[in-house]
Amino acid sequence: MADVLDAAGQVEVHLFAAARAAVGASMVTVGAGSLGSVLDEIESRHPEFAGVRPRCSFLLDEVSCSDLHALVHGGSRVDVLPPFAGG
Amino acid sequence: MADVLDAAGQVEVHLFAAARAAVGASMVTVGAGSLGSVLDEIESRHPEFAGVRPRCSFLLDEVSCSDLHALVHGGSRVDVLPPFAGG
Amino acid sequence: MKHFSHGGLLVYRADPGFTVNNGPMGEIRQVEVTDRVLDVRGLEALVDDPRAGAVVSFSGTVRDHDHGRSVATLTYEGHPSAESVLAEVAKEIDARFDIIALAVAHRVGPIPIGESALVAAVATAHRGEAFAACQALVDLVKERLPVWKHQVFLDGTDEWVNCA
Amino acid sequence: MKHFSHGGLLVYRADPGFTVNNGPMGEIRQVEVTDRVLDVRGLEALVDDPRAGAVVSFSGTVRDHDHGRSVATLTYEGHPSAESVLAEVAKEIDARFDIIALAVAHRVGPIPIGESALVAAVATAHRGEAFAACQALVDLVKERLPVWKHQVFLDGTDEWVNCA
Numbered sequence: 001m002a003d004v005l006d007a008a009g010q011v012e013v014h015l016f017a018a019a020r021a022a023v024g025a026s027m028v029t030v031g032a033g034s035l036g037s038v039l040d041e042i043e044s045r046h047p048e049f050a051g052v053r054p055r056c057s058f059l060l061d062e063v064s065c066s067d068l069h070a071l072v073h074g075g076s077r078v079d080v081l082p083p084f085a086g087g
Numbered sequence: 088m089a090d091v092l093d094a095a096g097q098v099e100v101h102l103f104a105a106a107r108a109a110v111g112a113s114m115v116t117v118g119a120g121s122l123g124s125v126l127d128e129i130e131s132r133h134p135e136f137a138g139v140r141p142r143c144s145f146l147l148d149e150v151s152c153s154d155l156h157a158l159v160h161g162g163s164r165v166d167v168l169p170p171f172a173g174g
Numbered sequence: 175m176k177h178f179s180h181g182g183l184l185v186y187r188a189d190p191g192f193t194v195n196n197g198p199m200g201e202i203r204q205v206e207v208t209d210r211v212l213d214v215r216g217l218e219a220l221v222d223d224p225r226a227g228a229v230v231s232f233s234g235t236v237r238d239h240d241h242g243r244s245v246a247t248l249t250y251e252g253h254p255s256a257e258s259v260l261a262e263v264a265k266e267i268d269a270r271f272d273i274i275a276l277a278v279a280h281r282v283g284p285i286p287i288g289e290s291a292l293v294a295a296v297a298t299a300h301r302g303e304a305f306a307a308c309q310a311l312v313d314l315v316k317e318r319l320p321v322w323k324h325q326v327f328l329d330g331t332d333e334w335v336n337c338a
Numbered sequence: 339m340k341h342f343s344h345g346g347l348l349v350y351r352a353d354p355g356f357t358v359n360n361g362p363m364g365e366i367r368q369v370e371v372t373d374r375v376l377d378v379r380g381l382e383a384l385v386d387d388p389r390a391g392a393v394v395s396f397s398g399t400v401r402d403h404d405h406g407r408s409v410a411t412l413t414y415e416g417h418p419s420a421e422s423v424l425a426e427v428a429k430e431i432d433a434r435f436d437i438i439a440l441a442v443a444h445r446v447g448p449i450p451i452g453e454s455a456l457v458a459a460v461a462t463a464h465r466g467e468a469f470a471a472c473q474a475l476v477d478l479v480k481e482r483l484p485v486w487k488h489q490v491f492l493d494g495t496d497e498w499v500n501c502a
Contacts, residue, residue: 103251103253103320103322104251104322104324104334104337105322105334105337108334139337142336142337146255149255166253168253168320169322169334169336169337170336170337171316171317171318171319171320171321171322171336172321172322172323172334172335172336173250173280173291173292173315173316173319173320173321173322173323174234174280174291174292174312174315174316174319174321
């Protein structure tokens with residue numbers, strides 16, 4: 001399975017605004033897998049992430065991604081974006 | 088009749104923009120009467136006024152007046168206002 | 175900080191009592207009909223307010239073309255009541271919208287191509303109200319202000335706009 | 339006359355190729371995400387154009403109160419893609435409306451109370467289009483721009499807006 005192969009790599013997860021505040025870091029490195037498993041791993045390490053996670057959107061290698069089953073390969077980048085509040 | 092009494096006086100008619108251009112003067116003095124008779128007198132003296140008159144609105148002593156039967160007493164002032172084009 | 179001026183020969187202030195507008199309504203900080211150059215940036219500064227979250231401004235400029243014809247010169251003429259009518263328009267907009275401050279000015283006399291004929295600025299707490307109020311203000315000025323526009327074209331002909 | 343700057347540390351330009359927009363569309367004369375002070379008057383000057391009959395501008399300023407609480411300090415954080423997203427927003431508005439020129443800028447980093455967070459200016463031939471396009475531009479920036487607002491209140495608490 002692709003999941004097994006990908007799991008050998010590491011994924012950079014960049015956290016912004018309220019998500020960064022919840023996790024306490026602007027970047028964490030987790031094992032490759034699905035987008036859902038990547039987020040689950042962050043939540044297991046940083047329980048406060050659970051509060052903001054449901055309101056976030058995600059970028060997978062700079063492209064918007066809302067499919068929690070999407071594969072996140074080793075070397076990929078995930079961005080965690082809380083609701084925007086510009087202007 | 089009031090008309091007869093008023094007719095003894097004179098009315099200042101102030102003309103603006105296209106109305107002034109048609110009449111060739113910014114003010115003319117005509118005999119008192121009704122608003123309609125005042126305008127008729129201007130038109131009889133200055134036939135070009137007929138072209139712009141139907142598009143004009145009128146002030147009788149600084150108050151908007153659209154009633155051609157309204158009495159214009161001697162000493163009153165009529166303003167002839169073509170369609171506005173500000174901004 | 176109220177500022178009023180007496181502009182061109184055609185203009186006087188018929189109703190000097192309108193300027194103060196306190197209580198629940200916003201402040202009308204400038205209402206002017208003038209033959210001088212208009213400055214929308216000055217109006218924006220006038221409506222600036224610590225309570226404001228949004229300022230929307232409008233500048234309407236005279237163009238060198240109208241309906242495909244080249245305009246050589248352009249002159250606005252104002253009725254003597256123009257400034258007091260403008261004040262009434264400002265008060266009506268202030269009553270209709272949730273305004274913190276507004277300012278509006280119309281120029282009369284000859285206006286060089288590219289310069290402003292009408293400027294307005296509105297400050298409100300929230301942005302939607304600022305856009306709505308500024309647009310309504312400009313629309314109402316166009317509808318009510320006793321001002322006329324005379325255009326001379328490059329071919330030598332001329333017209334009073336809306337009277338052709 | 340295209341002008342772009344690289345503002346705060348959080349901002350880079352992901353898509354440098356968007357700037358020229360010729361043909362039937364209007365000119366996008368400035369798109370900027372910056373940590374410097376914004377100047378709506380500068381944007382108005384940028385969109386000035388001899389073909390324009392109307393310029394509408396917007397300035398959204400940060401306030402000292404939010405939902406009845408007193409704000410002590412306020413900081414905007416932008417995603418690295420913010421400036422390229424802003425460029426896409428500008429292009430979309432330019433495609434939707436009959437625009438002669440537009441300019442838009444968002445500030446990031448700490449913003450003192452009363453200063454602008456978002457400024458925009460739109461020049462069009464006719465006034466209705468200028469109001470509609472400027473308002474749509476501001477609305478779309480608010481919806482799409484990956485920017486976040488952090489408020490610290492006078493009572494010492496803080497919040498990320500829209501995440502409370």
